[in-house]
Amino acid sequence: VTPNPLWFVDRSSGEVTLLLLSCVIVLGILRSALPTVYPRLAEGLHTNLALLAIAFGVAHVFAAVLDPFAHLGAVDALVPFASRYRTAWLGLGVVSGYLIAIVVLTSWPARRLPRIAWLWLHRTMYLGWLVAFVHALATGSDATNRLFLLLDLLAVAGVLVVFLSYRVAEGWPTRPFLRVPLAAVAIAAVLGLAVWAVNGPLQPGWARSSGTPPDLLRTR
Amino acid sequence: MVRRLTAGGIVAAGGLGVALFAQTAVSSTGSSDVQGAIVSVIGAVFPGAGLRPASSAPSPVPPGTVPVATTHPS
Numbered sequence: 001v002t003p004n005p006l007w008f009v010d011r012s013s014g015e016v017t018l019l020l021l022s023c024v025i026v027l028g029i030l031r032s033a034l035p036t037v038y039p040r041l042a043e044g045l046h047t048n049l050a051l052l053a054i055a056f057g058v059a060h061v062f063a064a065v066l067d068p069f070a071h072l073g074a075v076d077a078l079v080p081f082a083s084r085y086r087t088a089w090l091g092l093g094v095v096s097g098y099l100i101a102i103v104v105l106t107s108w109p110a111r112r113l114p115r116i117a118w119l120w121l122h123r124t125m126y127l128g129w130l131v132a133f134v135h136a137l138a139t140g141s142d143a144t145n146r147l148f149l150l151l152d153l154l155a156v157a158g159v160l161v162v163f164l165s166y167r168v169a170e171g172w173p174t175r176p177f178l179r180v181p182l183a184a185v186a187i188a189a190v191l192g193l194a195v196w197a198v199n200g201p202l203q204p205g206w207a208r209s210s211g212t213p214p215d216l217l218r219t220r
Numbered sequence: 221m222v223r224r225l226t227a228g229g230i231v232a233a234g235g236l237g238v239a240l241f242a243q244t245a246v247s248s249t250g251s252s253d254v255q256g257a258i259v260s261v262i263g264a265v266f267p268g269a270g271l272r273p274a275s276s277a278p279s280p281v282p283p284g285t286v287p288v289a290t291t292h293p294s
Contacts, residue, residue: 019236041221142244
């Protein structure tokens with residue numbers, strides 16, 4: 001079976017979405033931690049790159065639905081864990097989409113929520129990003145591709161370094177009891193992701209064990 | 221400044237998307253197939269260019285052509 005170009009669009013746009021989300025998180029942390037350093041520039045870029053990530057994310061979903069290979073439909077793209085193709089891992093992609101949608105919709109067009117509510121809703125972006133990463137590694141066909149792997153490593157390392165350097169260090173002198181568990185959770189999440197990836201998606205035979213329907217296993 | 225950097229971000233993201241598209245295509249189908257696909261697209265857009273994928277099958281012979289047996293010169 002000759003792969004449809006939409007399949008390549010699906011994979012490439014998904015990876016670009018993930019990298020853009022990583023940049024958005026980094027800019028958001030820097031904007032929050034360094035409010036006096038180019039505030040308009042940081043906020044403007046944070047917002048615009050988020051919109052660009054949404055555009056690539058939409059392209060990713062449309063390409064996945066239109067690509068005839070996995071027989072995905074609108075229900076698979078909108079209802080988590082409804083797909084026959086890698087049910088759990090594709091479902092996580094839908095979940096991450098909704099988490100990111102919550103962050104976007106509560107920030108646009110204006111912050112009408114109380115600040116503390118908006119802040120905690122905005123922080124679900126970390127969870128959305130992590131779930132999107134798990135989805136990309138487990139559902140994508142490029143987990144073992146060196147270029148994709150390198151970009152993924154750079155994105156995770158970048159977010160972790162900026163998170164630890166600014167988000168955790170930001171309130172260190174005043175609230176160490178809150179910051180130590182925060183740093184531990186962040187490091188544990190990244191280490192957990194790495195250990196799981198090495199023992200899961202990076203292992204041979206992942207396509208079968210991840211839930212690819214048997215009739216699709218031999219075609220690609 | 222925000223506009224310039226945003227435009228740079230759009231160009232970089234688009235360029236990366238194209239590069240990853242090519243990478244996934246090459247890793248999935250092989251570079252000759254991708255070259256063939258590109259040449260086919262160019263050939264479809266500019267039919268007068270006379271481009272044809274190197275790996276494409278030979279054109280069918282006209283009806284009624286008599287096959288000729290050949291031997292290798294060596």
